[in-house]
Amino acid sequence: MTEHEPILAIDYGRVRHGLAVTDGLGLASHPLPALQRSTAARDLDALREIVASRDVRHLVVGLPLNMDGSEGPMAAEVRRFADQLAAALELPLTLEDERLSTDEAEAFLKQAGLRPSERKKLRDSVAAAVILRGVLERG
16 A cells, blocks of 8 residues: 555445545545445445545455454455455455454444444444554554
């Protein structure tokens, strides 16, 4: 990834994908509304539209590792999704360890005083922003 390159992060989910993008300077991550899953083709079209409208040049997908760092069935599912996404959008893609990103997102939303129903709507995209923040911090 190069400096100031617009990045889209995806927190893969079977019901919805959490989404976050970098700001114009590439210094911060910002959650977007989560993408409610539909068919693979519709999901891809929606992601393609986001990529085009925000001039995204790189994708980051959270890789759900076990706490010991090993990969389970969900990690394999995410790897398949990531491979298909990178090929379809013709963009470079990085898999990023997402351990505890959802827990961090939940803690942030709880601290913000949001009710459980409000937190549920935002959790996945805030988790994507946490994943993306980790990428940005490492530079």
